[in-house]
Amino acid sequence: MSKILIVADHLDGQLNSSTARTVACAAEIGGDIDILVLADNAGPIAEAAAGLDGVSRVLTVERAENAHPLAAIYAPQIAAAAAQGEYSHVLGPNTTFGKDLMPRVAAKLGVAMVTDIAAVHGPHEFERPIYAGNAVNTVKAPDGQTLVASVRCASYGAVGAGGSAAVEALSLDAELPGHTRFVELQASSSDRPDLQTAGKVVSGGRGVGSEENFKVIYDFADKIGAAVGASRAAVDAGYVPNDMQVGQTGKIISPELYMCFGISGAIQHLAGIKDAGTIVAINKDEEAPIFEVADFGLVGDLFKVLPDLEQAVGK
């Protein structure tokens, strides 16, 4: 039977919901599921992790060095925990946290890694997207060695929070390097729903034209309670911060409703929205490729459409 260790993704004392999605993937693999929390103060994070359905134990390593999620600091501890606990699988989410960290863990353990598990066929057999999601590979990882993988969170819903796993402090024998130091995090603060987990997302692209013009996108998003996303072109042009980018190299999301304005629909953008429930596209160019994937398309100028939309929604 599999014995699975999941690395908790957290920020500011809060467990990121990507962890609950990773647990859902682990449950498909089957076996004992433990969550490892590395933090300076693990309390509230461990408590949230212990509440996730299907989790057997939550293991905590509290040290000052763990205050920030530096891969060079976390990886040796995770590798030590994996070896000490004889885990068959070590999983993390495919958030930037997991993308940065898990390959370092795999290399420390001397094993290959599977990026972006999107479906489970067996304990060592998975589906994963390649070429920006334009193809799906069925892959088999070598038997007889620890399997390290990241989970494509957009492919999994979060497990429920009705559990009550035991929380245990773990003592590890791991030497931590001093060559990497955290300086600061410039987080864009917003009261809007989180882009990665929101049920509704409204996005703007180059067609929005400027940072000031993005106000119409924010206003409409607020009206319907949506998170706000953007294309790479909109981020590159400085209309919005980088953390709003949706796509192959930005965030991969799976909202029930995705509405995009002034986005052409490049394959790299589409890679981020393939799992959206309903895609709505508003573009003034009827030939825009976004209309090939949109469930509902409307040809029009976004600056004319948005005020009408706000009104019609309010009715």
Added chain:
Amino acid sequence: MKVLVAVKRAIDYNVRIQIKSDGSGVVTDGVKHSMNPFDEIAVEQAIRWKEAGVADEVVAVTIGPKASQETLRTALAFGCDRAIHVASDEEVQPLTAARVFKALAEKEEPGVFLMGKQAIDDDNNQTGQMTAALLEWPQATFASEIDMGDGSAKVTREIDAGLEVIDVDLPAVITADLRLNEPRYLKLPDIMKAKKKPLDETDLGELGVEAAAAITVSKTAPPPEREPGVMVESVDDLVGKLKDKGLL
């Protein structure tokens, strides 16, 4: 400071890939290939360092079949001083690539090993991190700004929460994100000059690298298709349809 930069040959990002009908992979024959876009950004960064006097030598490295020498020539046209081709007709997975890069780094002793954050063929996003782990060097992934100091570098990283700044001692592995820079357009004279620059060939055996146990691919399939959509004529029509589905 010497800089190594890893460049991979991949299907051009503008190509709509085709999947072989027997599910054995993606059609690559006769398809336009170019340098992985993130690696172009990495090369551009290295060349800017050279132009600014931060780097004195830039060496481009690749692992792959003979055709990947074209990618090295592109890197040389950007301004790299020389190139190393690690020949391999078999596809090389990240852990094996990382072992190769470790061997090259130990030989060349660069101050920075630059790579792309991910290769857009397999979308693995592993090789830089693995190389750093094997070398026990710091890693700064997804870099959008690099501030070179004396023996260390301050790197701004694009992460889900925003921008994170970390400070790493050199030598380090740094992987490039999209907004690190905008690569220049290559001019014909540079492309011509590149043909005469030194390009060494080696292979895994010569570097003493053993391939790692690989992940095998049993099938390549198209992604699940979405139901075809409809065009609506008016905002009211659109809102009506979304309300019917309970989405608004």
